[in-house]
Amino acid sequence: MGTKKVSQKDFEKWVEKLIGLQKVFGVQSKDDKYEFGALLKAENLRLDYDITILPPKKYFLPSTEQLFSFGESGFNSSVDGEPFILFGVHPYDFVAIRQLDVLFSMKNNDVYYQTRRNAATIIVCDVENISENAFSGFLGFDHVEKGFDLLVTKTGSDYLVESGSDKGKKLLSLMENAVDAQAADISKRSEKWKKNRELLKKQLLKANVNELPAALGKAYDHKIWNEKAEKCFSCGSCNLVCPTCYCFDVQDDFGWDLKSGERTRSWDGCMIENFATVAGDHNFRKNKSDRYRHRYYRKGKYVPEKIGEIACVGCGRCISACVARIANPVEIFNAVAEA
Amino acid sequence: MSKPRVAIFDFACCEGCQLQIVNLEAEIVDLLSIIEPVQWREGMSDHSDDYDIAIIEGSITRPEDEERIRKIREKAKILVALGACATIGGVNKLKNHGPLEDMQKTVYSKDFSLPHLATMQTKSVADVVKVDVYIHGCPIDKKEFTYIIRCLGAGKTPNIPDYPVCVECKKAGNICRYEYNEICLGPVIRAGCGAKCPSNGFWCFGCRGFVDDPNVNAARDVMEKYGKTMKDLEEKLMLFNT
Ligand code: SF4
Ligand code: SF4
Ligand code: SF4
Ligand code: SF4
Numbered sequence: 001m002g003t004k005k006v007s008q009k010d011f012e013k014w015v016e017k018l019i020g021l022q023k024v025f026g027v028q029s030k031d032d033k034y035e036f037g038a039l040l041k042a043e044n045l046r047l048d049y050d051i052t053i054l055p056p057k058k059y060f061l062p063s064t065e066q067l068f069s070f071g072e073s074g075f076n077s078s079v080d081g082e083p084f085i086l087f088g089v090h091p092y093d094f095v096a097i098r099q100l101d102v103l104f105s106m107k108n109n110d111v112y113y114q115t116r117r118n119a120a121t122i123i124v125c126d127v128e129n130i131s132e133n134a135f136s137g138f139l140g141f142d143h144v145e146k147g148f149d150l151l152v153t154k155t156g157s158d159y160l161v162e163s164g165s166d167k168g169k170k171l172l173s174l175m176e177n178a179v180d181a182q183a184a185d186i187s188k189r190s191e192k193w194k195k196n197r198e199l200l201k202k203q204l205l206k207a208n209v210n211e212l213p214a215a216l217g218k219a220y221d222h223k224i225w226n227e228k229a230e231k232c233f234s235c236g237s238c239n240l241v242c243p244t245c246y247c248f249d250v251q252d253d254f255g256w257d258l259k260s261g262e263r264t265r266s267w268d269g270c271m272i273e274n275f276a277t278v279a280g281d282h283n284f285r286k287n288k289s290d291r292y293r294h295r296y297y298r299k300g301k302y303v304p305e306k307i308g309e310i311a312c313v314g315c316g317r318c319i320s321a322c323v324a325r326i327a328n329p330v331e332i333f334n335a336v337a338e339a
Numbered sequence: 340m341s342k343p344r345v346a347i348f349d350f351a352c353c354e355g356c357q358l359q360i361v362n363l364e365a366e367i368v369d370l371l372s373i374i375e376p377v378q379w380r381e382g383m384s385d386h387s388d389d390y391d392i393a394i395i396e397g398s399i400t401r402p403e404d405e406e407r408i409r410k411i412r413e414k415a416k417i418l419v420a421l422g423a424c425a426t427i428g429g430v431n432k433l434k435n436h437g438p439l440e441d442m443q444k445t446v447y448s449k450d451f452s453l454p455h456l457a458t459m460q461t462k463s464v465a466d467v468v469k470v471d472v473y474i475h476g477c478p479i480d481k482k483e484f485t486y487i488i489r490c491l492g493a494g495k496t497p498n499i500p501d502y503p504v505c506v507e508c509k510k511a512g513n514i515c516r517y518e519y520n521e522i523c524l525g526p527v528i529r530a531g532c533g534a535k536c537p538s539n540g541f542w543c544f545g546c547r548g549f550v551d552d553p554n555v556n557a558a559r560d561v562m563e564k565y566g567k568t569m570k571d572l573e574e575k576l577m578l579f580n581t
């Protein structure tokens with residue numbers, strides 16, 4: 001839909017304009033790391049980040065959200081559809097959002113997710129700095145060429161901005177002093193994509209991704225599950241930082257009249273001990289190694305069989321988040337592929 | 340349904356958890372709409388020994404405490420342990436880390452052997468009698484306290500997390516203390532506080548006690564990986580004797 005080129009200065013002016021227009025959430029620094037948060041000034045935007053602590057999924061599936069309140073007068077659904085701009089999503093995280101789009105519309109359309117998703121304009125940006133455990137380059141999730149509303153790439157001292165939807169086009173039309181990108185600019189971007197594909201290979205994935213579901217299928221009794229699970233705290237960190245994890249737990253709380261109340265849902269994770277506990281206190285994955293194995297089966301077999309794409313985007317967050325240092329999918333995928 | 344009759348008792352503690360209840364301020368009225376207090380030294384002068392729910396604050400540190408808590412247990416339909424001193428022994432268990440006599444001398448110097456200062460190894464309430472409901476933390480969290488009371492009022496089992504603090508810490512988007520090479524007890528400590536300490540830049544020191552099935556062996560491994568020793572870990576665990 002057209003790619004524009006703009007100087008750093010005019011780019012910042014445009015960001016400032018967007019902030020005046022809509023609620024904008026963008027990447028900013030948090031101590032020596034980065035996070036998505038409400039963007040109040042263009043100068044706070046850090047498109048040179050390597051990775052954010054939590055993935056941008058939190059804007060569609062908040063860590064805790066009220067589903068509805070209940071009382072004498074019945075149910076009151078609480079869906080929030082205020083439009084917003086999500087600025088600076090890395091390609092691998094965008095792939096994860098696309099996967100959630102599919103999963104949350106598969107059986108029962110999840111109105112909470114979809115309402116927020118439809119309210120969002122997503123601005124993807126190409127990776128400038130490589131995070132220590134990235135491996136999206138092995139999965140083909142190092143860059144994206146479609147699906148976004150806008151795609152921002154830094155080329156030298158300029159920015160290239162491509163629109164991929166009507167929403168994006170509208171925002172792009174607000175940019176001042178933007179010129180049409182030339183073939184030379186576009187090839188600079190292609191160069192960057194090629195380079196990023198190689199750079200985003202910090203963890204050496206040797207397993208063939210297409211054969212992974214079959215390899216996992218054969219590795220049900222592999223000794224690695226037990227070996228690793230013994231060191232696991234069931235702390236769920238690897239689930240909670242993952243852009244493709246989408247499990248949640250539903251809870252009710254009552255008001256002081258003990259009748260009215262609210263139902264909330266909040267992030268859950270298959271590594272957490274009571275995750276698989278169902279009515280009657282029966283936990284069908286009581287065993288640590290069963291839970292441990294389950295996570296990799298989800299990423300490498302079960303979800304891919306549903307959506308046709310590996311459900312790990314290679315962000316590497318789980319690797320850094322696991323205090324026990326046992327949550328590296330690359331290590332597991334390599335091991336089962338070898339077996 | 341008549342309101343459950345509630346008695347609050349204190350044992351060895353700083354009474355900080357009762358203070359949290361007093362600090363509920365306006366919500367105390369709501370609280371009183373679903374329970375009927377019949378005995379509470381810090382909050383009322385009336386006194387009845389006919390109660391359904393006994394809320395116990397503090398640890399068991401003297402032989403006569405044991406007797407007293409057993410009697411309370413006999414009368415109460417539901418026994419609630421309030422705060423770390425009651426749930427896990429809390430800071431009072433620090434004294435179990437050395438010979439009792441040394442501790443007595445440190446605290447009471449030459450008077451240490453006087454009979455009214457008799458003491459014993461600290462026990463949590465659950466070390467002595469069966470506890471039905473735990474309200475964790477040092478001090479307790481007001482929101483969690485009122486939630487649990489509402490559940491008791493409605494005859495429901497409260498949902499107390501049995502997962503580590505890391506879960507709430509990650510939801511809060513915190514940077515892990517291990518990234519700064521600090522030891523944090525979060526991976527083995529029960530959540531429910533909203534990861535208060537890591538959210539404010541400190542490691543978790545374990546005031547809510549272990550999760551039901553803590554992986555302490557794994558913690559040993561972790562110390563090695565981060566260039567720490569078991570002694571470093573034990574020092575952190577000591578404060579709450581978790
Ligand atoms: S499994 Fe790990 S590397 Fe893969 S997407 Fe999730 S957090 Fe990222
Ligand atoms: S982050 Fe590590 S220790 Fe925690 S649940 Fe995941 S694998 Fe286990
Ligand atoms: S649990 Fe903590 S706050 Fe509560 S009484 Fe004991 S020491 Fe004080
Ligand atoms: S700071 Fe502590 S509680 Fe938070 S994730 Fe790290 S180990 Fe867990």
Ligand code: SF4
Nearest residue numbers: 532536543544545546
């Ligand atoms: S983070 Fe740890 S020490 Fe702090 S309040 Fe929570 S359980 Fe207690």
